[in-house]
Amino acid sequence: MPKISKKGQSMPQSPIRKLVPYAEKAYKQGKTVYYLNIGQPDIKTPQIAMDAVRVHSLDILAYTRSEGSEDYRKKIADYYKKKDINLTHDDIIVTTGGSEALLFAFGSIMDTDDEIIIPEPFYANYNGFSTASNVHIVPVISKIEDNFALPPISEFEKLITPKTKAILICNPGNPTGYLYSKEEIKQLASLVKKHDLFLIADEVYREFCYEGHTHCSIMQEAGIEEHAVMIDSVSKRYSMCGARIGCIVSKNKQVIQTALKFAQARLSPPTFAQIASEAALDTPQSYFDEVIEEYVERRDILMAELQKIDGVKVAKPNGAFYCIVELPIKNSDDFAQWLLEHFEVNGETVMVAPAAGFYSTPNVGLNQIRIAYVLKKESLIKAVNIIKQALKVYKD
Amino acid sequence: MPKISKKGQSMPQSPIRKLVPYAEKAYKQGKTVYYLNIGQPDIKTPQIAMDAVRVHSLDILAYTRSEGSEDYRKKIADYYKKKDINLTHDDIIVTTGGSEALLFAFGSIMDTDDEIIIPEPFYANYNGFSTASNVHIVPVISKIEDNFALPPISEFEKLITPKTKAILICNPGNPTGYLYSKEEIKQLASLVKKHDLFLIADEVYREFCYEGHTHCSIMQEAGIEEHAVMIDSVSKRYSMCGARIGCIVSKNKQVIQTALKFAQARLSPPTFAQIASEAALDTPQSYFDEVIEEYVERRDILMAELQKIDGVKVAKPNGAFYCIVELPIKNSDDFAQWLLEHFEVNGETVMVAPAAGFYSTPNVGLNQIRIAYVLKKESLIKAVNIIKQALKVYKD
Numbered sequence: 052m053p054k055i056s057k058k059g060q061s062m063p064q065s066p067i068r069k070l071v072p073y074a075e076k077a078y079k080q081g082k083t084v085y086y087l088n089i090g091q092p093d094i095k096t097p098q099i100a101m102d103a104v105r106v107h108s109l110d111i112l113a114y115t116r117s118e119g120s121e122d123y124r125k126k127i128a129d130y131y132k133k134k135d136i137n138l139t140h141d142d143i144i145v146t147t148g149g150s151e152a153l154l155f156a157f158g159s160i161m162d163t164d165d166e167i168i169i170p171e172p173f174y175a176n177y178n179g180f181s182t183a184s185n186v187h188i189v190p191v192i193s194k195i196e197d198n199f200a201l202p203p204i205s206e207f208e209k210l211i212t213p214k215t216k217a218i219l220i221c222n223p224g225n226p227t228g229y230l231y232s233k234e235e236i237k238q239l240a241s242l243v244k245k246h247d248l249f250l251i252a253d254e255v256y257r258e259f260c261y262e263g264h265t266h267c268s269i270m271q272e273a274g275i276e277e278h279a280v281m282i283d284s285v286s287k288r289y290s291m292c293g294a295r296i297g298c299i300v301s302k303n304k305q306v307i308q309t310a311l312k313f314a315q316a317r318l319s320p321p322t323f324a325q326i327a328s329e330a331a332l333d334t335p336q337s338y339f340d341e342v343i344e345e346y347v348e349r350r351d352i353l354m355a356e357l358q359k360i361d362g363v364k365v366a367k368p369n370g371a372f373y374c375i376v377e378l379p380i381k382n383s384d385d386f387a388q389w390l391l392e393h394f395e396v397n398g399e400t401v402m403v404a405p406a407a408g409f410y411s412t413p414n415v416g417l418n419q420i421r422i423a424y425v426l427k428k429e430s431l432i433k434a435v436n437i438i439k440q441a442l443k444v445y446k447d
Numbered sequence: 448m449p450k451i452s453k454k455g456q457s458m459p460q461s462p463i464r465k466l467v468p469y470a471e472k473a474y475k476q477g478k479t480v481y482y483l484n485i486g487q488p489d490i491k492t493p494q495i496a497m498d499a500v501r502v503h504s505l506d507i508l509a510y511t512r513s514e515g516s517e518d519y520r521k522k523i524a525d526y527y528k529k530k531d532i533n534l535t536h537d538d539i540i541v542t543t544g545g546s547e548a549l550l551f552a553f554g555s556i557m558d559t560d561d562e563i564i565i566p567e568p569f570y571a572n573y574n575g576f577s578t579a580s581n582v583h584i585v586p587v588i589s590k591i592e593d594n595f596a597l598p599p600i601s602e603f604e605k606l607i608t609p610k611t612k613a614i615l616i617c618n619p620g621n622p623t624g625y626l627y628s629k630e631e632i633k634q635l636a637s638l639v640k641k642h643d644l645f646l647i648a649d650e651v652y653r654e655f656c657y658e659g660h661t662h663c664s665i666m667q668e669a670g671i672e673e674h675a676v677m678i679d680s681v682s683k684r685y686s687m688c689g690a691r692i693g694c695i696v697s698k699n700k701q702v703i704q705t706a707l708k709f710a711q712a713r714l715s716p717p718t719f720a721q722i723a724s725e726a727a728l729d730t731p732q733s734y735f736d737e738v739i740e741e742y743v744e745r746r747d748i749l750m751a752e753l754q755k756i757d758g759v760k761v762a763k764p765n766g767a768f769y770c771i772v773e774l775p776i777k778n779s780d781d782f783a784q785w786l787l788e789h790f791e792v793n794g795e796t797v798m799v800a801p802a803a804g805f806y807s808t809p810n811v812g813l814n815q816i817r818i819a820y821v822l823k824k825e826s827l828i829k830a831v832n833i834i835k836q837a838l839k840v841y842k843d
Contacts, residue, residue, distance in 0.1 A: 053644055056555060056557050057558050058554060058558050059556065059708070062554075062709060063708070064708060095507055101508070109497060111489070111490070111491055112497070112723065114688045147543050147717070148714065150713040151713065162452045180712060183554055185559055216449070217449075247448070249449050277449065278448075292508065292509055293511060293717065293718030294718070295691075306451060309451045312455070312460060315460065316458070316461075316579065317546040317550075317572075318572075319688075321543070321691040321720050323500055323690070323719035
């Protein structure tokens, strides 16, 4: 029997994948499961986007241009202008989700065994994209005590080698909810200029900034035009995860020309989803105002409920819809499985994401979980209460 | 300024990409351009597929499962059953086009610097996927004199090294239109068993087999269940290139489990396109009968017209909708550009794909072009006449 590749063997699994059978079993036993583990919002997609597809007038579902339709890219550039990000449609390549934008970025700037520095905890699929691209993640630890703020620049500098090609941040962060300050972005900008590195920023949660906090994009930072590569997506912004539309953005012409070659090889991004995504750009501000109000309420309730539990530590998120929670336990993998297998309150239990999968340093985050507050407030209250009750009886 | 990767630099461009500016110029000058260079059929997408999206009832455009929805995969398995390919939905992962299926296959079975043997001329984007995956294509030349039949197995065996992991065929072939016989598939099956290799077959043109010729899938071949990996797509079958839905199919559980990890990293294939693709499976046979009748007529007219030109050699295709044409010229890159820049018949000219881009051996196919017969018959006749007139005056 022919063998699969070493790369294939070392492709990581999602941190929650091994819990799925236990969740399915709990569901089959008739338990209600509150899914705090997922990044699929329960927020409705803007009507305008869904309707655009309903009234499509296509006879042939043809390829679009590899870089995405020009009309759509021009409208994206207009959207960025409103966010104080000045660029043209030529700086944008439409991708099949933010995922593909990351793969194009990795492929365009890194060769086999090159290194990319990422503050951890980080979005778990960065591990998969790195393995698929034959490159290595070099983690720099950010701490719950600091709310997961940017680690000191000296910590980054210690890790830079001739193989280092880029620094990657997620802003606001999944799984931390941390929103980088202007000052932190400036520090990173100096660093990448000094060491001639790329700075990749995954800004897919841009719209989700709370209590008057402003999002600072790397694309607003003067002097790093040739270094900055932004990753974006409609998935979270418009609750359109299933569209699979994102983009890679850079003023570095070589990066865009190179990413375009990867884009041409796979022909085009999905056509229906581009129709929906283009229409979504006309979503009124009131949609976002309501969504953000909802998330702020959810976050505040979540924080308040979590703080009622003895021994629990939580970093308050200023953006996105995740938080990392430290629990008075030894191993959150075991705890998460135990919750699904052996615990219930009135027939209800909870699925959480063990946080170790968001770190690449071994044995870090073992007592942490990630909570996505993508459920209604009543459900969040019930879910946190289940965790509270569980911690009273759980034994490591 | 930070540098792009060596991989990025060596990513190939599509063979027709450098002609595009000349085509745009010709168009702006008011010339009619017959596009014989593209694989975008002018055939209408089945109404049933387009309507399914029009009447969608989604409130939230959510992720589907990474491997594609279970309902859709079960219907795909039923479709294969009708084609005498017996498998279950567990052997199928839905991908974002055949392109992604190829990337998952390459990633699952090959590491950096591994080799894959491919009969050339081959689909040009195999070059891009190989570069993106850090693997090497080892070409084995098939000849226009043999209609591009499978090269002798001894030619493959000469090329096998410890780095060889797979053989890849496209059946029926793009750009050759060649349809492999049962005997040829059996020869390949023996070969991969003997040398413990994977056999990947890109069967996206399965439905396009002419004059009673039957398609022979590698999935029908007993004894190579652990070796066979099939690539498929709705793009050509239902004229749904813009859907970006394909699949990777194998009875080798390790391959599917590994490909699934790549699929999980990118979350899910596009949701609207899966709705359309699932509906497309109910397309009546009469649709294909009409389409195939149309393609046979186009092919026959194209062959007849080409054979009227002195010094032109053409391999008659039994499948797909391409053919390779040898012209009495030295360099088809120059000829194709000259056609767009300097030649016209009554204000009309032609865009063709120079064939060198479909070979990876240097300096082969320089006097060949690929023609896609995706235009109406009257246009094909006019287009071939333009080539005929052009050859009378063109000087290398």
